[in-house]
Amino acid sequence: MTRFQTILLGLGGLAALFALVMGLLSGTPDLLVMAASLILMLAAARRFVGMMQHYRIDLVAGLVGMSALLMVLDAGMGADFWALLVASWLFSWLAVERAMMVRRQAVGMAAVLSLGVPVFFGIWIIFVWQLLTVGLEIPMVLLPSPEQIAVRFFSSTSVLWADFQQTFVKAALTGYIMGCGSAFILAILIDRVPFLQRGLLPVGNFVSALPIIGIAPVMVMWFGFDWQSKAAVVVVMTFFPMLVNTVAGLQATQAMERDLLRTYASSYFQLLIKLRLPTAAPFIFNALKINSTLALIGAIVAEFFGTPIVGLGFRISTEVGRMNLDMVWAEIVVAALAGSLSYGLLGLLERQVTFWHPSNRRKQS
Numbered sequence: 001m002t003r004f005q006t007i008l009l010g011l012g013g014l015a016a017l018f019a020l021v022m023g024l025l026s027g028t029p030d031l032l033v034m035a036a037s038l039i040l041m042l043a044a045a046r047r048f049v050g051m052m053q054h055y056r057i058d059l060v061a062g063l064v065g066m067s068a069l070l071m072v073l074d075a076g077m078g079a080d081f082w083a084l085l086v087a088s089w090l091f092s093w094l095a096v097e098r099a100m101m102v103r104r105q106a107v108g109m110a111a112v113l114s115l116g117v118p119v120f121f122g123i124w125i126i127f128v129w130q131l132l133t134v135g136l137e138i139p140m141v142l143l144p145s146p147e148q149i150a151v152r153f154f155s156s157t158s159v160l161w162a163d164f165q166q167t168f169v170k171a172a173l174t175g176y177i178m179g180c181g182s183a184f185i186l187a188i189l190i191d192r193v194p195f196l197q198r199g200l201l202p203v204g205n206f207v208s209a210l211p212i213i214g215i216a217p218v219m220v221m222w223f224g225f226d227w228q229s230k231a232a233v234v235v236v237m238t239f240f241p242m243l244v245n246t247v248a249g250l251q252a253t254q255a256m257e258r259d260l261l262r263t264y265a266s267s268y269f270q271l272l273i274k275l276r277l278p279t280a281a282p283f284i285f286n287a288l289k290i291n292s293t294l295a296l297i298g299a300i301v302a303e304f305f306g307t308p309i310v311g312l313g314f315r316i317s318t319e320v321g322r323m324n325l326d327m328v329w330a331e332i333v334v335a336a337l338a339g340s341l342s343y344g345l346l347g348l349l350e351r352q353v354t355f356w357h358p359s360n361r362r363k364q365s
Helices: 005-024 033-046 055-071 078-105 107-135 146-155 156-190 194-208 211-221 227-250 256-265 266-307 310-319 325-353 358-362
Strands: none
Touching: 005 055, 005 078, 005 266, 033 055, 033 078, 033 146, 055 078, 055 107, 055 194, 055 266, 078 107, 107 146, 146 156, 146 256, 146 325, 156 194, 156 310, 194 227, 211 227, 211 266, 227 266, 266 325, 310 325
16 A cells, blocks of 8 residues: 555545544444444555455445435535545545556456546546535525536437537537648648748647637628538638647658658559558547537537537526526536547557557557
């Protein structure tokens, strides 16, 4: 056990002890909180005497504390409640720390932990969010609880699906493909014609600095209120990051590598396909991943300036005016899931295509 893990264990045990003492001193102690605090104290004590030093003990202790907190949430939030929350969080943190050490020793644990740690961290964020909103009685117009958002999400799946199709499939995805594809083709032309590189790239940097709130109204006037104007905004937002990254990637090859292929009488296109594009692949995928989030943001913001009665941006702006913040957060969840899934798929594709890159070899080792 490292010194940092020992500190986490000690702080977790002290927090559990404090929760137990505060529960005993209160006039009406909550038996669930006291029982969970006692379990966490026993887990800390057994670890200090060298027994059962495994991350599963810390994980079970943290989950026991979380379960007790959820069961007594409606009964109030006293000092013992907060202390148990801190103790459960520290034991969960300790479980992750111990599991990461096991990951370095067991090859089979690496894939499980690479997915399990972010999921576990996300669950803790939602858990604390639920405790704060319900326990502190925060009004829904300020911050709805995850439970309220989930209820609205599953009761409005048809509306959310229509908004997703309008914003992501029609506007963001179409503009993303057009912007990245045209930028990739133009980058090859710029690499081939030095005049375009000296004349077009400075203009591209200037256009990429234009604010989206200035572009969106113009595109709505040019292409109408439907998804075509939103796709045009996405094209403008994704075009120049893809262009600049692709040009930089094509220029990343070394002179010795190019000279070696020229000694074998390689043509320009053979040099491009066999050397320069594989070298530029990390730059290209970096632009694709950045643009995957920019495309969705651009489509949503563009819908604020005129759209049919459907779309993520339209629904967010409308429901905010109606004070239906649970629906607003449901739309945000849809956008976050779509953006995260697209980014993850691109990251997986990048790992398969650029398996030879040193960064990917380090991840696999």
